[in-house]
Amino acid sequence: MLRNVIILAPKGQQQFALAALLRAHNPALTFTPVTTPDEVAAIDRGILRQSRLVAFASGTIVPRDTLKALGCGGYNFHPGSLDYPGWAPAHFALYDGAKTFGATAHLMTEYVDAGPIVGTETFVIPPGTSLSQLEQITYVRLAYLFWRLAKQLAHSEPLQTLPIAWAKNKSTRRQYEAMCDIPLGISRHELERRIYAFDDSFRGIHPTITLHGFQFRAVVATSPAAEPQLDPNSAPVELQRLAQEMRAMPEPRTGTFVTNA
Secondary structure, three states: OOOEEEEEOOOOHHHHHHHHHHHOOOOOOEEEEEOOHHHHHOOOHHHHHOEEEEEEOOOOOOOHHHHHHOOOOEEEEEOOOOOOOEOOHHHHHHHHOOOEEEEEEEEOOOOOOOOOEEEEEEEEOOOOOOHHHHHHHHHHHHHHHHHHHHHHHOOOOOOOOOOOOOOOOOEOHHHHHHHHEEOOOOOHHHHHHHHHHHOOOHHHOOOEEEEOOEEEEOOOOOOOOOOOOOOHHHOOHHHHHHHHHHHHOOOOOOOOEOOOO
């Protein structure tokens, strides 16, 4: 029986919001918030046997033995569509000139972004969308996907899988680093593509040019125009409703979050 949900996500209000959504469907649940690999590794095996792990927009890789010890499995919410498993999906989608993007929920396995799919959200990328805007839209869709699946996640039964599969090409850190290693003979068009998609210092990796043993960071020579902000009133009605419901939810009760310290 599911008694506890391990929430693997960036620290802060996000973990409380996810817990509130799950508690609305199962008030008896307790929660173990974790962020780092060390925190995941420190979870007691007794807790794992009565837990489900939910990873949300997290870059932490969960060890195979931890996944196997989970009594109710693990599910990951990936900020990218089925076409973009792996590292920095929004970056590679912009570089490819993708027309659509989305969010994906899947059963966690020992291989990253490879488990059976349990839910997706897809949207058309508006023309001229910047990287930060694409990530904002994707995050909203990811939150909505979690909201859709929250009732199932809050109970013991496995989530139903869908008859769809990941794309075969999975992006990696090495591929990202290669994109940021700017060759001296690069064409203007290719340079603009790479700067557009990768110039945000993701994980401390910057587009650079190496010359005579020295590295030079590529920066835009002119001041870019102010980036337009997303208008919340233009969001689909169902997303506005989701935001309203999340704002109306109470803070988690004292004592419902447990740690393993």
